[in-house]
Amino acid sequence: MTVFKAYMKIAKKNIWLILMYMGIFIAVTVMFQAFAGDREREYTAQSVSVGVITEDRGSxxxxxIRYIGSINEVTELSDDREILQENLFYRNVEYIVRIPDGFMERCILGDEKLQVTTVPGTYSGYYVERQITNFINFARTYAAAGFSEEEISDAMEQRESAQVELTGQNGGGAEQAYAFYYRYLPYLILCVLCYVMGYILMGFRRGSLPDRMAASAVPARRQKLEGLLASGVIAIALWGICILLSVVIYGSELLDSGKVHLYFANSFALLLSALALAYLVGSLVKNSDGLSGIVNILSLGMCFTCGVFVEMDLMSSGVRKAAQFLPVYWYETVNNLLSDYKTISGNIMPEVMGGIGIQLVFAVAFVCVTLAVSKKRS
Incomplete structure (x- = not known):
């Protein structure tokens, strides 16, 4: 197991690189997750400063007044022209409503409209007017049913405000926290595997080592098998750490989502395509400077064009079409489906499996290109 041990020894020397990118990955995930806000987004009604002049003390x-105050900031004002103008000028209030004496008879049972004054050029007037109109319409409905003024007041008090929770178009609700984690995972996997495999393969081509390996008593076939085994162990170890980290951070939220196996399968398919790409990169580069340049271009380029750092909805159609020729695009497509849909069933499951399958096709394609490059060099 000489080749296997050599692979692991070089990988161990680059453990600092793995830890560095793990730190970057966690920092990026936390930062973008914080920008996205709360996991459960709730609709909050806009509050407006409303001044009320009341000439009626009836129920x-x-x-x-209580109905308006349940949504807005209400200030009772005296009927003084200068005071009213001063409050509007200094924006102490944005909307003033006058409730006349005999409000029940004149405005609810009758058709008289309330006198209002609003700050010019603002939408708040229309906003508060809609709330008042809703109150009067409900009150008129109760009055038509035979309710007295006190009964109408009690009925309006018992009406609950609508509790609105913003959900996704497909029933998925706000984007789950763990979806952010898996969204940015390609950056970590691409960087770590390309760097580690690049350094390993460069090390095996350094100096007279290729000639010594060719003259070794260990058959070339076994050397390649040991190299593949070591690469697989490194890749699976990285994937296992990423999966374990997500389980530790998100716990039952992830495990009870009903989609955890699909997140795992999608990330594993990405791992295979990234490993094959890393082998190809390691076969082409000749020095560490070239490796750094290629890895940065590949990792950042794919992450920016395939929906990792920038949502695909914000990209032009041309960029999205070009990104379809990259494996990370299909990984993010599957990840978005898992995030958007609460339950993966029906025609969504074939789309998910199709995206995972395309990533595996990319892995096979990268392997074929790597074999062609190796054969040409030999």
């Missing part, structure tokens, strides 16, 4: 008028 219906007081109920209207």
């Amino acid at each position: 219906a008028a007081q109920s209207l």
Whole structure:
């Protein structure tokens, strides 16, 4: 197992590189997740500063004031022209409503409209007006049913405000926290595997080592098998750390999602295509400077064009079409499906499996290109 041990020894020397990219990955994930806000996004009604002049102390008028105050900031004002103008000028209030004496008879049972004043050029007037209109319409409905003024007031008090939770178009709700983790995972896997495999393969081509290996008593076939085994162990170890880290961070939220096996399968398919690409990169580079340049171009280029750092919805159609020729695009496509849909079934499952399958096709294609390059060099 000489070749296997040599692979592992070189990988061990680059453990600092793995730790560095793990730190970058975690920092990027936390940062973007913080920018995205709360995992469960709730609709919050806009609050407006409303001034109220009331000439009616009846139950219906007081109920209207409480209704407006449940959503907005209400300030009771005296009926003084200068005071009203001053409050509007300094934006202490944006909307003033006058409730006349006999509000129940004149505005609910009758058709008289409330007198209002609003700051010019703002939308708040329309916003508060809609709330008042809703109150009056409901009150008129109760009045038509025979409710008294006190009963209308009690009924309006018992009406609950609508609790609105923003959900995704496909029932998935807000994007889950662990979806962010798996969204940025390609950057870590690509960087670590390309660097580690690049350094390993460069090391085996250094100096007279290729000639010594050719003259070794260990058959070339066994040398290649040991190299493949070591590469697989390194890749699976990296994947296992990433999976374990996601389970530790998100726990039951991830494990009870019903999609954890698909997240694992998608990331494993990406791992295979990234490993094959890393082998190809390692076969082409000749020095560490060239390796750094190629890895940065590949990892950052794919992450920016395939929806890792920038959402695919924000990209032009031309960029999206070009990105389809890269494995990370299909990884992110599957990841978006898993995030958007609460339950993966029906015609969504074939799309998910198709995206995973295309990543495996990329892995096979990279292997074929690597074999062709190796054969030409030999």
